[in-house]
Amino acid sequence: MPPSPFELNRGSPVSITALEDMSLKATTMAWKLPGWIGVLFALLLAGCSGAGSSWPGIQVAGDVLYVADLDHVLAVDASSGQERWRFPPKDGNAGACAGSYHAAPAVLEGWVIIAAENPGTGESRLCGLERGSGALQWVYPPSDQPPLGPIFAGLITDGTRVFVGTGDGWVLALEGASGRVLWRTRLPEAGRGAARIWATPVLSGTMLIVGTMDHRLLALDRESGALRWPAPFQARGAIAGALTLDGDTLYAGAFDDHLYAVDPATGQERWRFRANHWVWDGPAAAGDRLIVGDMSGQVFALDRQGRPLWPRPFQANGPVRARPLVVENRVYIADEAGWIHLVNLEDGAKIKSVNLAPGRLLAAPVAVADRIVVAPTGGPFRLVAFHPDLTEAWKLSR
Amino acid sequence: MNPITLVTNLLFFQPLVNLLLVLYAALGRNFVLAIVALTVLIRLLLYPLMAQQQRAAKKMQELQPRLQELQKKYAKDREKLAQEQMKLYKEAGVNPLGGCLPLLIQFPILIAVYQAIIHVLALNPIAVIDLAKLLYRFNGFPALATLLPIQSQFLLWDLGRPERIFIPVGGILIPLPIMTLLVILTTWWSQKIMTPPSTDPQTRMTTQLMNLYMPLFFGWISYNLAVGLSIYFIVTNLISVVQFALVTRDWRGFLARRFTRGRGMAAATPSSSSGSTPSVGSPRPRRKARGSR
Numbered sequence: 001m002p003p004s005p006f007e008l009n010r011g012s013p014v015s016i017t018a019l020e021d022m023s024l025k026a027t028t029m030a031w032k033l034p035g036w037i038g039v040l041f042a043l044l045l046a047g048c049s050g051a052g053s054s055w056p057g058i059q060v061a062g063d064v065l066y067v068a069d070l071d072h073v074l075a076v077d078a079s080s081g082q083e084r085w086r087f088p089p090k091d092g093n094a095g096a097c098a099g100s101y102h103a104a105p106a107v108l109e110g111w112v113i114i115a116a117e118n119p120g121t122g123e124s125r126l127c128g129l130e131r132g133s134g135a136l137q138w139v140y141p142p143s144d145q146p147p148l149g150p151i152f153a154g155l156i157t158d159g160t161r162v163f164v165g166t167g168d169g170w171v172l173a174l175e176g177a178s179g180r181v182l183w184r185t186r187l188p189e190a191g192r193g194a195a196r197i198w199a200t201p202v203l204s205g206t207m208l209i210v211g212t213m214d215h216r217l218l219a220l221d222r223e224s225g226a227l228r229w230p231a232p233f234q235a236r237g238a239i240a241g242a243l244t245l246d247g248d249t250l251y252a253g254a255f256d257d258h259l260y261a262v263d264p265a266t267g268q269e270r271w272r273f274r275a276n277h278w279v280w281d282g283p284a285a286a287g288d289r290l291i292v293g294d295m296s297g298q299v300f301a302l303d304r305q306g307r308p309l310w311p312r313p314f315q316a317n318g319p320v321r322a323r324p325l326v327v328e329n330r331v332y333i334a335d336e337a338g339w340i341h342l343v344n345l346e347d348g349a350k351i352k353s354v355n356l357a358p359g360r361l362l363a364a365p366v367a368v369a370d371r372i373v374v375a376p377t378g379g380p381f382r383l384v385a386f387h388p389d390l391t392e393a394w395k396l397s398r
Numbered sequence: 399m400n401p402i403t404l405v406t407n408l409l410f411f412q413p414l415v416n417l418l419l420v421l422y423a424a425l426g427r428n429f430v431l432a433i434v435a436l437t438v439l440i441r442l443l444l445y446p447l448m449a450q451q452q453r454a455a456k457k458m459q460e461l462q463p464r465l466q467e468l469q470k471k472y473a474k475d476r477e478k479l480a481q482e483q484m485k486l487y488k489e490a491g492v493n494p495l496g497g498c499l500p501l502l503i504q505f506p507i508l509i510a511v512y513q514a515i516i517h518v519l520a521l522n523p524i525a526v527i528d529l530a531k532l533l534y535r536f537n538g539f540p541a542l543a544t545l546l547p548i549q550s551q552f553l554l555w556d557l558g559r560p561e562r563i564f565i566p567v568g569g570i571l572i573p574l575p576i577m578t579l580l581v582i583l584t585t586w587w588s589q590k591i592m593t594p595p596s597t598d599p600q601t602r603m604t605t606q607l608m609n610l611y612m613p614l615f616f617g618w619i620s621y622n623l624a625v626g627l628s629i630y631f632i633v634t635n636l637i638s639v640v641q642f643a644l645v646t647r648d649w650r651g652f653l654a655r656r657f658t659r660g661r662g663m664a665a666a667t668p669s670s671s672s673g674s675t676p677s678v679g680s681p682r683p684r685r686k687a688r689g690s691r
Contacts, residue, residue: 053523053524054523055524120560121559121560121562122522123562150522152523168556196547198523213546237543237544237546238546240526255543256544278543336527362523
């Protein structure tokens with residue numbers, strides 16, 4: 001048992017007055033401490049909630065990158081890295097569209113549609129920007145109406161309409177030019193707080209297919225929002241990442257360690273592949289093969305029946321959340337530890353790796369204007385562009 | 399990841415996250431019950447520390463009148479006053495620092511619990527990325543991952559989102575922050591019960607201010623963060639109150655007495671310290687006798 005302060009001070013030359021002061025101060029402090037600990041605790045809790053909630057969302061149209069990255073949405077020239085515009089503008093007011101930005105924008109003929117999130121509550125609004133200037137044109141819902149739930153899934157478009165899935169289980173279709181709502185559907189079970197949509201949906205014929213955190217794939221009629229499949233496809237883990245539609249097959253990764261191949265017309269499973277850990281994004285499709293990564297950092301090349309093609313999986317330096325990028329016979333793999341790897345498509349052999357830490361590479365790399373562009377989460381750079389051999393082309397600082 | 403974070407995760411955070419998910423699975427996928435069960439388990443583990451702190455608080459309460467007498471008696475002789483205070487502390491077996499250490503030890507645990515709740519609720523993709531690294535895998539199979547996402551709906555609330563309930567009053571939507579109010583009420587109650595009285599006016603004023611703004615501050619935090627955290631605060635506060643009553647063996651009438659502490663404090667002023675009003679500072683022979691059995 002540790003000695004008491006009294007025993008420690010026995011026979012000590014310290015004056016009794018000093019002891020008294022110490023004792024009284026300690027006593028006072030002891031009783032004040034719970035309050036101050038509470039204050040510190042509360043400040044820490046508040047501080048904990050201030051971190052970004054998702055990674056940057058990137059969309060490419062022509063030679064321009066549209067990047068939603070935390071405090072701004074930017075239009076950036078892919079060849080030079082020059083910023084064309086940003087929203088909110090440096091001297092402007094974003095109004096109801098102030099907040100943080102994560103979801104990949106949808107780019108239409110004359111519009112860029114973005115999602116603005118209130119970082120405190122997670123509530124979101126959709127905002128239509130003029131494509132050439134980034135000027136705000138419309139907001140949905142307007143500021144006098146309740147906002148939408150959180151939006152993490154990328155926004156997609158068929159050219160005139162924008163489709164969006166929300167974190168509280170709603171799917172909406174809006175007219176891109178005006179922000180007018182064409183339909184909105186709440187997914188079954190959304191009331192239990194489980195049918196969150198984080199996965200970027202895909203359009204397949206007359207259907208919009210969405211993946212949900214409660215392990216399902218559902219098909220909606222893109223004209224009306226009505227459910228189309230007789231029953232949802234059911235995985236054993238959350239479907240959180242972007243879906244891949246290639247040819248007549250839909251691919252979805254899940255937190256049950258599987259990549260699923262599904263018939264988009266019926267929602268029936270065709271095959272499944274067991275990875276080593278969670279599969280977040282769907283695969284990159286390239287010719288006769290699919291390239292998919294998992295959260296253990298392994299990357300697999302599969303044939304169209306889900307059979308491995310490489311002698312062994314490529315092992316990255318951190319979890320591979322994002323869909324790899326395939327350009328000709330090269331695979332670009334971004335990992336959470338901040339590395340981007342260049343790998344041979346044929347055999348999975350590593351050609352080169354570049355580290356961008358402390359940035360984490362959680363967003364999928366994109367190819368545009370002969371550049372490979374990544375958007376780190378954290379770190380000093382918003383965007384880093386490489387030549388195809390992974391030599392650096394340009395960087396855009398935060 | 400730096401070594402300190404790694405060790406903290408390995409020893410505290412990771413077990414908590416997995417325990418919370420196991421409790422969630424075991425309790426019929428009810429996250430509120432899982433939070434309650436986790437809070438109770440943690441409080442049981444911390445019981446020896448908490449009990450020590452609360453006993454120290456109780457003893458300090460009981461010593462207040464005698465300390466006050468000493469202060470009056472030796473107002474002009476600080477050295478003698480200190481000697482007598484030391485003697486009193488020693489006789490009573492009170493360590494003035496006894497309340498600090500348990501609180502300091504609890505602090506990282508509180509943060510870890512909060513983080514565990516937030517991570518398991520997986521409010522956003524970054525939280526899930528971090529969660530992926532924390533979940534135990536059994537024989538290579540992601541058993542716990544298949545529990546995700548947590549069924550976050552509880553009555554009117556989504557546990558993963560801040561409380562936003564509105565009622566229409568005359569065409570205007572008025573917020574109805576029920577959970578926030580419960581956090582404020584239970585925080586105020588537990589503080590009121592467990593904060594020892596003081597005869598020092600400055601300390602007393604600090605305590606009174608603390609008892610006012612801390613509940614409001616926690617209320618503000620609760621209103622702006624996930625409702626799951628409010629559940630944790632409420633359960634923690636209630637358990638603290640029950641535990642205090644258990645440790646101090648002071649069940650009968652303690653509600654009424656604590657809620658009238660304001661009068662008790664007034665009674666502890668010099669003009670009335672010897673009066674008949676049973677202030678909290680007054681030693682109560684019945685309880686002392688019970689405590690000495």
